[in-house]
Amino acid sequence: MNELDPLLHSQLRLAVMSILMSVEEADFVYLRQQTESTAGNLSVQLDKLSNAGYISVEKGFQGKKTRTVCRVTERGREAFRNYVETIRKYLNL
Amino acid sequence: MNELDPLLHSQLRLAVMSILMSVEEADFVYLRQQTESTAGNLSVQLDKLSNAGYISVEKGFQGKKTRTVCRVTERGREAFRNYVETIRKYLNL
DNA sequence: CTAATTTGGTTTATAATATAAACCGTTGTA
DNA sequence: TACAACGGTTTATATTATAAACCAAATTAG
Numbered sequence A, B: 001m002n003e004l005d006p007l008l009h010s011q012l013r014l015a016v017m018s019i020l021m022s023v024e025e026a027d028f029v030y031l032r033q034q035t036e037s038t039a040g041n042l043s044v045q046l047d048k049l050s051n052a053g054y055i056s057v058e059k060g061f062q063g064k065k066t067r068t069v070c071r072v073t074e075r076g077r078e079a080f081r082n083y084v085e086t087i088r089k090y091l092n093l
Numbered sequence C: 001c002t003a004a005t006t007t008g009g010t011t012t013a014t015a016a017t018a019t020a021a022a023c024c025g026t027t028g029t030a
Numbered sequence D: 001t002a003c004a005a006c007g008g009t010t011t012a013t014a015t016t017a018t019a020a021a022c023c024a025a026a027t028t029a030g
Helices: A011-023 A028-035 A039-051 A074-091 B011-023 B028-035 B039-051 B074-091
Strands: A055-062 A065-072 B055-062 B065-072
Touching: A011 A028, A011 A039, A011 A055, A011 A065, A011 A074, A011 B074, A028 A039, A028 A065, A039 A055, A065 A074, A074 B011, A074 B074, B011 B028, B011 B039, B011 B055, B011 B065, B011 B074, B028 B039, B028 B065, B039 B055, B065 B074
Parallel strands: none
Antiparallel strands: A055 A065, B055 B065
């Protein structure tokens, strides 16, 4: 039995990756709404995904308001696919 | 997005449940071998699953040696199935 | 027989993780 | 000019996973 990538085996980070896998671009506010997480928690988990190179985080402006846009990187896609394959074995899927 | 049962969203506990779902009875030593976990870790996680009523743990003897046999309960089966359904949404499966 | 070693665990300490609370700068608004 | 709201970040806390230390019984070695 293989190890489950600890970076992905976390409820919130998995939810974020799940969204980004299907959407290709999502900002902080949207992720917060979809995941129903607190801003602090989301911020921390985005950092971790970013530091791992699984997502890119771009801070820009929407008019005068700041806007943080996230995208999954190719590395992130691969890690996600790999996680899916691994956990399928645990779930007997 | 639903919550992932924290009792099952743990590498080792999920591995144990996965095994028990397909085997219907497994002892401590077997689980230790299959999961490649330390005895301490396994002991703790079995306790948690047991306290949650997800598995039954029976301590008996095999000749003169002690033998701890585990089985998944109906409650455990249901929780596992539910976990699978929930995480499928995260994984887009 | 007695002393080590192994087996099958449990208990306890530690390290890592997730999460929320408190905070901060900017921007609209009363 | 305050003061609330938005978009976050940083820091503190509580939980969790994990390994290390330990224990009793059984086996093996001298």
